[in-house]
Amino acid sequence: MSAQDLSSAAAPAPAEEEADYNFAYLDENTKRMIRRALLKAVAIPGYQTPFASREMPMPYGWGTGGVQVTSACLTESDSLKVIDQGADDTTNAVSIRKFFERTARVATTTRTEEATIIQTRHRIPETPLTENQILVYQVPIPEPLRFLEPRETETRKMHALEEYGLMHVKLYEDIARHGHIATAYAYPVQVGRRYVMDPSPIPKFDNPKLSNCPALQLFGAGREQRIYAVPPYTEAISLDFEDHPFDPGGVDQPCALCGATGVYLDEVITDDQGTRMYVCSDTDHCEKTRADAEAAQ
Amino acid sequence: MIGAPLFKLSGLTKLYGARVGCRHASLEVRAGEVLAVVGESGSGKSTLLSCASGQMLPTSGGVLHGATSPDGRTVWRDIYQDLSEPERRKLLRSEWAYVHQDARDGLRMSVSAGGNIGERMMAAGARRYGAIRREAEAWLARVEIPTDRLDDRPTAFSGGMRQRLQIARALATGPKLVFMDEPTGGLDVSVQARLLDLVRRLVAEYDLAVIIVTHDLAVARLLAHRMVVMKQGRIVESGLTDQILDDPLHPYSQLLVSSILQT
Numbered sequence A: 001m002s003a004q005d006l007s008s009a010a011a012p013a014p015a016e017e018e019a020d021y022n023f024a025y026l027d028e029n030t031k032r033m034i035r036r037a038l039l040k041a042v043a044i045p046g047y048q049t050p051f052a053s054r055e056m057p058m059p060y061g062w063g064t065g066g067v068q069v070t071s072a073c074l075t076e077s078d079s080l081k082v083i084d085q086g087a088d089d090t091t092n093a094v095s096i097r098k099f100f101e102r103t104a105r106v107a108t109t110t111r112t113e114e115a116t117i118i119q120t121r122h123r124i125p126e127t128p129l130t131e132n133q134i135l136v137y138q139v140p141i142p143e144p145l146r147f148l149e150p151r152e153t154e155t156r157k158m159h160a161l162e163e164y165g166l167m168h169v170k171l172y173e174d175i176a177r178h179g180h181i182a183t184a185y186a187y188p189v190q191v192g193r194r195y196v197m198d199p200s201p202i203p204k205f206d207n208p209k210l211s212n213c214p215a216l217q218l219f220g221a222g223r224e225q226r227i228y229a230v231p232p233y234t235e236a237i238s239l240d241f242e243d244h245p246f247d248p249g250g251v252d253q254p255c256a257l258c259g260a261t262g263v264y265l266d267e268v269i270t271d272d273q274g275t276r277m278y279v280c281s282d283t284d285h286c287e288k289t290r291a292d293a294e295a296a297q
Numbered sequence B: 001m002i003g004a005p006l007f008k009l010s011g012l013t014k015l016y017g018a019r020v021g022c023r024h025a026s027l028e029v030r031a032g033e034v035l036a037v038v039g040e041s042g043s044g045k046s047t048l049l050s051c052a053s054g055q056m057l058p059t060s061g062g063v064l065h066g067a068t069s070p071d072g073r074t075v076w077r078d079i080y081q082d083l084s085e086p087e088r089r090k091l092l093r094s095e096w097a098y099v100h101q102d103a104r105d106g107l108r109m110s111v112s113a114g115g116n117i118g119e120r121m122m123a124a125g126a127r128r129y130g131a132i133r134r135e136a137e138a139w140l141a142r143v144e145i146p147t148d149r150l151d152d153r154p155t156a157f158s159g160g161m162r163q164r165l166q167i168a169r170a171l172a173t174g175p176k177l178v179f180m181d182e183p184t185g186g187l188d189v190s191v192q193a194r195l196l197d198l199v200r201r202l203v204a205e206y207d208l209a210v211i212i213v214t215h216d217l218a219v220a221r222l223l224a225h226r227m228v229v230m231k232q233g234r235i236v237e238s239g240l241t242d243q244i245l246d247d248p249l250h251p252y253s254q255l256l257v258s259s260i261l262q263t
Helices: A003-010 A016-020 A028-043 A064-073 A091-103 A152-160 A165-178 A204-210 A283-296 B045-052 B085-094 B113-123 B129-142 B159-171 B189-206 B217-223 B241-246 B251-258
Strands: A079-084 A117-121 A134-138 A189-191 A195-197 A216-221 A226-230 A236-238 A265-269 A276-280 B005-016 B019-030 B034-039 B060-068 B074-078 B096-099 B177-181 B209-214 B226-231 B234-240
Touching (some): A064 A134, A064 A216, A091 A117, B005 B209, B019 B045, B085 B113, B113 B159, B226 B241, B234 B241, B241 B251
Parallel strands (some): B096 B177
Antiparallel strands (some): B005 B019
């Protein structure tokens, strides 16, 4: 089998059978239902809007919520980027990108600045987003109070009455046990000075990017049937104590591949002697930095 | 010191369908006063306490919270009729507190002792970790738990310690009225005695009003200034503790008092 054959096997040309699907897989009534939930979510920043989540052709936990939101937002002129832990080339990202290539035939890209819709799992791209972009998050558990208060009736009431003392109990426990706030991902934020929200399992390093972002940020939780949003230029403050302020953390060294600083780095263990290197988690940003450096030489 | 009136039940009735939980119960509690509600199992004590403490809507009758206005008058407001739900929940976690019979119902078992005590403070808006921790430590000492247990979870505590921790958690934001449902139930006698001592000391020190439900007349005699006796959902007798225990008038009270082993 030649290289040509391999690539065509990996991405078959749109065949007759795909024409049986509606644009972007979901039928128009379902998309309308999701869009109504999205409008409500945008109108009440940080509020978890229930929606009738559909079975998707992928297991729960693989981004069914994010895919439904993306499906409801996609138009034919959109350019889609999908990332998983910052990378464009991991299983989850590749399969979701292919899914929409086949069912919506939209253009896809790995370049952050070219994309109009970015579906993401666990990261916000390093390249600053613009007003023309939508960032769609895949959310496993949308309820930030869940691990301390298992009753859904009670957590809803707590949100409604703005009783968020419990969130600080969690942070208190962190400090009491570890000496600092050890929550490193899914770090709770208060959106628009009202609702406390789980920003999905992004590293707390990305939390400052949530706040006052020019792009529209949408969060979809498929299994839990919730959609919520941070509209453009909305404040999202990370919760903390006065004497233990929020610290985004991060590694204090440059990327081993591109030399970028001030970006989120993955720790890669390279042998069994404890040797490790730190590389950009955002593959697109890493490639761009290297290409820019080469062009400058 | 007995002070201004804080709390009142007027004609409280709770029906479970055709069955009677409690009927036409009326009582009043003043600041610094301990009122015991005694009676046998099924007499409506727990129903009365649930309705009174804001956890269950009564069928009819009023549960009134008294606040002293600037000119010294007492303003009565029904917690179910006159307060909105946010206001009622705020009252329940600031001016009122509840101590459960089983400490597991009143504590967060997966959260450290310090976090348990600090929760009400954080709910009230405390945002300085150091201050919350110091306050929690002080409360631990007040309820006679070694302060090095501050970061231990209640699962590692004995039954008596859990109960004392629950009391610390309830009192941490300085409530004026505390509801207690059989706080000594399920503890052995020596631990009971120590807990009662502690409660009596805290009540005097913080000028607390307490409504305590118990079937143990010894608890009532030790703690309560006044008591009411319940039978089949009704209050059959009320008065000063000594008066009822030494000279019960109602036949049921007489039976209750005579059923204590005399030493």
